[in-house]
Amino acid sequence: MLENLVSGFGYAFQQHSLAALCAGTLIGYFIGAMPGLNPTLGISLLIPFTFGMKPIPAMILLSSLYMACEYGGAITAILINTPGTSAAAATALDGYPLTLQGKAGKALGISIISSGLGSFFSTLLLIAFAIPLARFALSFGGPEYFALALFGLSIVSSLASDSLIKGWSAAIMGLLFSCVGMDTINGVGRYTPHLYLLEGLPFIAVMIGLFAISEVFVLLEGRSGKGENFTGRVDALPTGAEMKSCGITVVRGTLIGFIVGIIPAAGANIASWVSYNDAKRRSRSPELFGNGALEGIAASESANNSAVSGALVPLLTLGIPGSSAAAVLIGALTIQGLQPGPLLFTRNPEIPYSIFAAFLLSAPLMTVFGLTCSKFFARVSSVPDEILAFCIFGVCVLGTYAIGNSMFHVWVSLGFGVLGYFMRKFGFPTAPMVLAIVLGPMAETNLRLALLMGGGNAGIFFSRPISLVIILVSLASFLSPIFKNIVHKKLSSREGQ
Amino acid sequence: MLFRFGEIGISVLSVLAGIAFGLGSRNFPASAGGGDLGPAFFPGILSLILIILGSLQCLFSLRYNRSDKRIPLKTLFRVIVGMGLCTFYIYMIPVCGYFYVTIAFCPLFLLYQGYRKIPWIVGISVGFVILAYGVFYRMLAVALPL
Amino acid sequence: MTKFVLTMSLAILLLVVCTTADAAFPEKNITILNSSTAGSPTDLLARQVAHYTEPHLKQPLIVLNKPGGGGGVMFAALLAAPTDGYTIGSVTAAQMAALQAQLKNDFSFDSFDFLCNVQLEPYAIAVLTDSPWQSIGDVVEAAKSGKNILFGGQGTGSSMHLMALQLSKLADVKFTWLPYQGGAESVTNLLGGHAEIIATAPATVMQYVEAGQVKVLAISGESRLSYLPDAPTLKELGYDIVLTQYRGFIAKKGIPEEIKAQLVDAISKGIREPGFKEFMAQSKQEDGYMDPAAFYEYAKKDFDKIGELMQLMQ
Structure with missing residues (x-):
């Protein structure tokens, strides 16, 4: 393995590969930042360019693009509450409040450093454990995916801990929205008066609407004075102490992200939410989460970058995509005349190893580049609200249109923007709705698949070890914030007496 | 306007949504057998839970007085008109072409918010459209409506 | 004076119309609409075909992804475009089959003109x-x-x-x-x-x-596959089941014959290039080229068969 890695570095340091590395990283950084453009789209847009390239530079270009997208997604999430990639949604929860407090530089800095560390260490995990972990990727079937979705949904309790009924209403509403579209088990259209809805409400458009467009409307309220409460420089980077306090969160985030990334069909976005939830539960000051906790950003960003490496585990070892972006990479490999599959490591070891080398090289590169840019980007928060409102809205329209080359997505986005604004005004959190729309289809389809597998018998969830464990953990995750709330209320009322 | 009214409004809306989704699910075909729950199960249960949660929230908002913040109607009105402007913009894009409509919308939007620095308005309008053209239309080959 | 101006403008107009009518096809980009997202097998096929057909048409062929609606969004876009040959669509058997199912009320099989088929693959x-x-x-x-x-x-x-x-x-x-x-x-x-x-x-x-x-x-094919010589066909085993997946190109009905012929000719030249053949071999696809008439026959037969089989679902 070591000789392969060394030769991988050898390939990576060649002229074409280095150029591909830099190009992929820069382009990916930008594509990740743009809302509506995600790594899947980015990779497919670049595939035509790889026609004339040799296999190694082509794969380095595309995989570094993939990794860099998850760095870039945090930029817009933090600065304008518009997650550039769906996996940066959790970053926005704490990143944007920090921007409003005048600490955009710190938020951006932590996001870059966490991304870099997550990317670097997850690559080491990838190199060491790819082959043994491949089997793990296969052990997830209907019951396990349902349990995973359940776990993801249980995070709502923690996200909405101060207004559980409102949070769960938003989540259930989101689950109902996710039922719109063609039922995957029966093939019938549900709630689809028009054929555009057959594939369901387009998730990215919904997310951009709920987060970003609702923010535009908030900015329309014209509450000035944002710049006057800032203490210190807006573009100040995080101090050593602040970075250290996020250290353990980054380690946990990397591990969580990597493992979730391995699971096919569970990618960076689920990884970032699970990591965020974990960090919030373990934190000594969980009430800061959602109001500008640096640990929240660290948890989310380290996990979403680490999930990229995770997604490559089943791809490189078995030819199974661990995420939709990885699925496009399969196409790229095919065009290069390579076959992703169990034989890739034996037939063409130079491919996976040069990708590993590229990731290891790009991590410090991205971190330095990102930190330098952060100082510049942070100044965006001093831009007057009016201009910001227009720019966010304009970019969102462009981004949502780019999803399917159709105005339909733009309208969906606008609609959810209006909904999101009123929800925020009256205390209903929007994050649970986003989470529910992502997880709803996974939950329902797999619940029904599992029951088909078990012949109608619900025991299948409990007879399979992985599914059983995850369900128990979800139960705990669902109930614990509720208990904490009740205990907290009892204690404070006792103190009050 | 009281914060409470908004809370109640949204809770009522969610109850209505629950009812709508629930009624819609009654038309779905039955399950194909073999242990499958059928297409109506999930939406049905969710509608029920939503109706319950919505009603609970409604009751809480009516009873407890902790949500007596006031929200100025003027601001809400301003936002709603702004929403209308945005809707009109999106409606016009396929009609007149993205670039023309955007370059017209930008100053309108900025002026509406009360921004008065004309050179900046012109600069942003032109700059944004140029960026949109260069990055989205040419580089990324997104077929914007013209 | 006005009469003179009017006649001149009419003449100029006629001239312009005549010249554009006789203008050689193609003069600008040709769009291939694809109903799956970028990176999917059908999308890759469309891009490969576009890449190898371009030199034969001397104009760029651009793949435009119009996903959604179970294939319906692409069909809608294709039918909304003019029949001038500048917009065609890539199609698979599965999408046509959808016209028997969820898209039954929105589109009809007869609204399309079949250009040619490129790949044939059994299940x-x-x-x-x-x-x-x-x-x-x-x-x-x-x-x-x-x-x-x-x-x-x-x-x-x-x-x-x-x-x-x-x-x-x-x-x-x-x-x-x-x-x-x-x-x-x-x-x-x-x-x-x-x-x-x-x-x-x-x-x-x-x-x-x-x-x-x-x-x-x-x-499920008519005969065994060259790269899976040990796998019998269902027919050999005694089950009369022959179902194949085709991937080809269609246009809106009403496309002028010469333009159709030009497109088909260029595509068929493109897929005979060694680069494309290599791609087919790599993705384990067998050449399934069919000219417009054969493709239409095949697709119609398949479409009708799917309609019959749909009865099994009830």
């Missing part, structure tokens, strides 16, 4: 190499003895599902169908043991067959 039924069933006969026997067979594949009401339904009808047994979202998901579930047998495109499982992890029990 394969596969199990793990260490499965207790080593032939279709074993599977049928197991089903008859009351075992709940978990048969997985893409979609409900899709060609794969219909193939499994037909097999169960002809063999007089029952399977439990597990609908998945795509070939990759089907294979993943097979490898993980969550489905015991799957119906999928052969190209999806080839790498696993080569690695010795998966065995193909049968294929």
Whole structure:
């Protein structure tokens, strides 16, 4: 393995590969930042360019693009509450409040450093454990995916801990929205008066609407004075102490992200939410989460970058995509005349190893580049609200249109923007709705698949070890914030007496 | 306007949504057998839970007085008109072409918010459209409506 | 004076109309509409065809992804474009089959003109190499003895599902169908043991067959595949099931004959280029070129057959 890695570095340091590395990283950084453009789209847009390239530079270009997208997604999430990639949604929860407090530089800095560390260490995990972990990727079937979705949904309790009924209403509403579209088990259209809805409400458009467009409307309220409460420089980077306090969160985030990334069909976005939830539960000051906790950003960003490496585990070892972006990479490999599959490591070891080398090289590169840019980007928060409102809205329209080359997505986005604004005004959190729309289809389809597998018998969830464990953990995750709330209320009322 | 009214409004809306989704699910075909729950199960249960949660929230908002913040109607009105402007913009894009409509919308939007620095308005309008053209239309080959 | 101006303008107008009417096709970009997202097999095929056909048309061919609506968004876009030959669509058997199902009320088979077909691929039924069933006969026997067979594949009401339904009808047994979202998901579930047998495109499982992890029990074509010589056809086994997936190009009905001929000619030249042939070999696809008339016949037959099989679903 070591000789392969060394030769991988050898390939990576060649002229074409280095150029591909830099190009992929820069382009990916930008594509990740743009809302509506995600790594899947980015990779497919670049595939035509790889026609004339040799296999190694082509794969380095595309995989570094993939990794860099998850760095870039945090930029817009933090600065304008518009997650550039769906996996940066959790970053926005704490990143944007920090921007409003005048600490955009710190938020951006932590996001870059966490991304870099997550990317670097997850690559080491990838190199060491790819082959043994491949089997793990296969052990997830209907019951396990349902349990995973359940776990993801249980995070709502923690996200909405101060207004559980409102949070769960938003989540259930989101689950109902996710039922719109063609039922995957029966093939019938549900709630689809028009054929555009057959594939369901387009998730990215919904997310951009709920987060970003609702923010535009908030900015329309014209509450000035944002710049006057800032203490210190807006573009100040995080101090050593602040970075250290996020250290353990980054380690946990990397591990969580990597493992979730391995699971096919569970990618960076689920990884970032699970990591965020974990960090919030373990934190000594969980009430800061959602109001500008640096640990929240660290948890989310380290996990979403680490999930990229995770997604490559089943791809490189078995030819199974661990995420939709990885699925496009399969196409790229095919065009290069390579076959992703169990034989890739034996037939063409130079491919996976040069990708590993590229990731290891790009991590410090991205971190330095990102930190330098952060100082510049942070100044965006001093831009007057009016201009910001227009720019966010304009970019969102462009981004949502780019999803399917159709105005339909733009309208969906606008609609959810209006909904999101009123929800925020009256205390209903929007994050649970986003989470529910992502997880709803996974939950329902797999619940029904599992029951088909078990012949109608619900025991299948409990007879399979992985599914059983995850369900128990979800139960705990669902109930614990509720208990904490009740205990907290009892204690404070006792103190009050 | 009281914060409470908004809370109640949204809770009522969610109850209505629950009812709508629930009624819609009654038309779905039955399950194909073999242990499958059928297409109506999930939406049905969710509608029920939503109706319950919505009603609970409604009751809480009516009873407890902790949500007596006031929200100025003027601001809400301003936002709603702004929403209308945005809707009109999106409606016009396929009609007149993205670039023309955007370059017209930008100053309108900025002026509406009360921004008065004309050179900046012109600069942003032109700059944004140029960026949109260069990055989205040419580089990324997104077929914007013209 | 006005009369003079009017006649001149009329003359100029006529001149302009005549020149544009006689202008050589193609003068600008040709758009290939694709209903799957970028990176999917059909999208890659469209891009490869575009790449190799460009030199023969001297104009760029651009693939525009219009996903959504179960293929309906692409159909709608195709039918909204003028019949000047500058907009064509890539199509698969599965999308046409959707016209019998969820898109029944929105589009009709006769609104399209068939240009040519490029790929033909039968479906394969596969199990793990260490499965207790080593032939279709074993599977049928197991089903008859009351075992709940978990048969997985893409979609409900899709060609794969219909193939499994037909097999169960002809063999007089029952399977439990597990609908998945795509070939990759089907294979993943097979490898993980969550489905015991799957119906999928052969190209999806080839790498696993080569690695010795998966065995193909049968294929649904007319004759055996060159790269799977040991897999019998369902016909050979006594089941009259012939279902193949085609991937080709269509246009809106009413496209002028000369333009159609030009497009077909260019595409057929493009797919004969060695680079494209290599791509086909790499993705384990057999050449399924059909000219417009043959393609229309084939597609119509397939469409009607799917309609019949849909009755099995009720």
